[in-house]
Amino acid sequence: MLTLANVDVVYGGVIQVLRAANLEVREGQMVVLLGANGAGKTTTLKAISGLLVAEHGEVTDGRITFAGRDITHADPAATVKAGLVQVLEGRKVLEHLTVRQNLLVGAHLRPDRAAVRADLDRVFRYFPALPELLDRTAGYLSGGEMQMLLIGRALMARPRLLLLDEPSMGLAPMLAQQLFDTISRINRDEGLTVLMVEQNARAAIAHCDYGYIMEGGRVVLHGSRDQLEGNQDVQEFYLGMGHGTERPSYREVKHYRRRKRWLG
Ligand SMILES: Nc1ncnc2c1ncn2[C@@H]1O[C@H](COP(=O)(O)OP(=O)(O)OP(=O)(O)O)[C@@H](O)[C@H]1O
Ligand SMILES: [Mg+2]
Known part of the structure; x- marks a missing residue:
């Protein structure tokens, strides 16, 4: 469905x-x-969703294709229309609007108003806490509530591919777990394809079909869930410490780099 080539x-x-990702x-x-x-x-x-332009970034080489189409230099509105929706890092809700208004913004590109109502109900099935929050000002929601709202809003656009940037950031481990469970359920039940960036590696790997590990702008390792969970480098670098919520320490990073040189 999505390919990045070099x-x-x-x-x-x-x-x-x-670099040749x-x-x-x-x-x-x-x-x-x-x-x-x-x-x-x-x-x-951002390269995938076309949002680099806003940051003076550019794909200078290689090709990105989505559902058979070259979207390497497509504009963001066109990629959303094609079904590719990104939830940005850092919880950008429309903070002065209500939760209801935020959700409806997600559907603004859709002409089928009747179906929009049905989709709201669909979102509430995955996030049963949202109906009670509908009239609240989005800017005052808790981190976990905001994340539900953002994913709910993205679902309202009926994406074919959902891009999530660190959805668990700042959430307590329990909440992060629940969020991953819900995202998995949406993936399974709706057949919605998901590409999720995460720091919470242990939990993210446990919920994935396939994973990629990046370092210095390159993909250095990739594999299925079983392959990643069984890989010694992944174990040491990502899974072998704490309970997956902390970011790796410098010492561990250095250790990893050293190992990689040996392997490389
Ligand atoms: N608009 C920009 N202009 C210049 N450099 C940028 C810009 N955005 C990101 N960078 C640089 O590109 C590199 C990769 O940034 P990116 O945000 O993609 O990393 P990340 O893997 O998402 O990191 P994090 O886990 O901290 O979110 C960093 O060195 C960053 O400083
Ligand atoms: Mg980031």
């Missing part, structure tokens, strides 16, 4: 961030993209 991204004409998402899959801070995960999502 994609380079440069910001401001000088800073190269993605390769990635594939098959229809119906839940795919995770992992990596340390600054690895290029958000950049990858």
